[in-house]
Amino acid sequence: MPESRGSLLQASLVRLVRRGAWAHAGRLLAKSHSAEIAEVLDRLTRSDRKAVFDLLDSAEARAEVLALLEFAARADLLGEFDPEMSAQILRHMPPDDAADVLRELPRETSDNILGAIGDAAEDIESLLGYTEDTAGAIMSTEFFALPESLTAKEAVERLQQRQDTEASFYVYVVDDRSYLVGVLSLRQLILQPPYTLLKDCMVGEPIRVRTDDDQEEVAQLVARYDLLAVPVVDHSNVLVGVVTVDDVIDVMREEATEDILKMAGTTWEEVKSPGVFRGAWIRFPWLAASFAGGFGGILLLARFEDVIQQTLALTFFLPIILGMGGNVASQCAMVVVRGLATGRLEVSSVGRIIGHEFGTSLLLAVTFSFALGIVATYLGFGPRHFPIVVSLGMFVAITIAAMLGTTLPLLFSRLGADPAIASGPFVTTSTDIVGIAMFCLVAYLML
């Protein structure tokens, strides 16, 4: 339903813009939600995007849409503006969003824009000062804090006077040194008798994070305690910002990406700041490990030269056996890694996990070994019991691959390491070596 509504808006806008019906397109935009407009802009081509964005009639509207765009579309648009124009838009964004946008731009461009922003740049600059991926870097500096000596009635009045750009659902309570001492939800505040002091009705010792806490820890905390926002304090417990749940959602999406890329032996850094040499450097270690494993494979195969010489057809079957073993191993590894990460599996119930993965793989090993035997018989390579050799070779390779794929992540997890790493380099490399060894051994014994 939401999908089709966006597509409709997109189709109408593109038609109007291409026809040059600017006034009509402008009216359509004025009736649409910024997030809808952003979604459409993300999908337009570069020139259509620029044309539609130019139709937005105020710097506020532009700021709102720009903050909601995906990275690539945003970088594209900002590339078209001079610093003065960019500054005018960024001035209408909450400082944390503006800092996010600037962080994505090349240093020189962002410095020029900061210069053009003028006075308001101070807040943004202090946010830019926090290390990336910490609570400080993702927090918002617009929050609602009140002294503990106010009454509930006074608090509601203060709230009514404030004109916030970001919605606030918690009221933070601070003492006279600006130290965070308590929290109240807006709902709890409304429920209080008018003359209760905040310090008497607040929830004391609120859950908080420090500016230098890792963003992933912050996200886990918010998810774990079902919070809508978590206050951020500096080293002396002074309240300096708030991380809201929408920022947490962005962090979680980023962390999921990080996990996926780790399994492939690369990192998010590469997607974020592309560059050919940098990319190669990031990917190098895993490939080097795989290369070392491959070298072991060469030596192993060379040892069985006589067997191979005698039955050349063995080598035709080597890639399929290694490929199937590798696939089964990575399936087992992924299931275990994600099961552990989401709490569906527990390290303590090792026996059950291994049993399940092993049972599943055994079924698959029997099926595909049998199929390979038939293929070998049909092709008629090698001596008479050759089909049995390749069939048995695949069976052993798959079952051992399943064991490696299941146990390596569990072992890593027990040792306190990240199981995602195990499912990448270690599983594929060790599966290849063990697969070669087993296949050669079977061939050697039977031929």
Added chain:
Amino acid sequence: MPESRGSLLQASLVRLVRRGAWAHAGRLLAKSHSAEIAEVLDRLTRSDRKAVFDLLDSAEARAEVLALLEFAARADLLGEFDPEMSAQILRHMPPDDAADVLRELPRETSDNILGAIGDAAEDIESLLGYTEDTAGAIMSTEFFALPESLTAKEAVERLQQRQDTEASFYVYVVDDRSYLVGVLSLRQLILQPPYTLLKDCMVGEPIRVRTDDDQEEVAQLVARYDLLAVPVVDHSNVLVGVVTVDDVIDVMREEATEDILKMAGTTWEEVKSPGVFRGAWIRFPWLAASFAGGFGGILLLARFEDVIQQTLALTFFLPIILGMGGNVASQCAMVVVRGLATGRLEVSSVGRIIGHEFGTSLLLAVTFSFALGIVATYLGFGPRHFPIVVSLGMFVAITIAAMLGTTLPLLFSRLGADPAIASGPFVTTSTDIVGIAMFCLVAYLML
């Protein structure tokens, strides 16, 4: 910081429980947040977990902790109770959480518990009626809806009378048929002059979802519009529930897992409802595709039998060349897939993406081909220019693998298919076949 606090509680609890200091452990629990207790329980062994859970003194406290536990720990605990005991705990949970818990249990067990719950089971049963992974299945039925004819003052009074278990931050406005017509944040409500009618100050046509909308769409909507909750309506636009942002966070975590598993050729279903035959059935299609690819590899290698016969050492190098090609291909594919999913890359800028991935892989191809040439020279296999053959073979295999890994997900994305699937089966299988073909071709031409 939050981490160490949990560990401290865990250490203390385990020590007290093992010593039999029940009273002391109980006092410690009473001072801790449910989420902290849940976190500790998730990490305890089965018997310690049961002992600590039994120390929780009320059904409310037990319900709160149980709702926050990870799947495995929860299933474990519920397995220890009789239906009467489980029912007593579930009665104190919000109906949507209770339905979630019951959905995880075997059919028979959950029916027994529902029977024991009695009257309150009605709400839970209606939630259980919605298809899994839809808005209906994840929504909460506890929300705050008011008729449009109330004044702001009356609305605040109603709010003060309600004793909700779940926090509500939006007030939904309905007409006399219970149709959803508007929404107000609690903050907007407080800002209104007392005698304004809700229908005059509400935001009309609120963003909403239908009970049968897919949970992933709901999550994207909430993330996109930075909402804290989204109302759920039935087919006739009657407000029936609310999906809150904490449920959305759970959905996003699940969807990230789904993506990762899809790349490995399996699904979340397998992690959720394990079973050996089921697991094998889910994994079968991808392995079958890979098997078919492997069959192609056998035929290809058989065609080059003469070349292989002449220089047997070629086969020693086949696994390392295919392995490195596969790794490079899946790195390229993962970077492209995640780049597309997070908006860091755009399908429209195909040229730049291909250029970057190709450049990176070219550097890696040169490095490792050179290394393989040295290895081959050192090992002294085959005829004189054999090292050049394997080196060139690896170079060609890696660069073509990089092209496949980069372009297949882009192609899938252009065709409207899920690029995550491309990075799994298609990339590895096609890389293997092309790798074999290229290696054999180089050897054939040069030897």
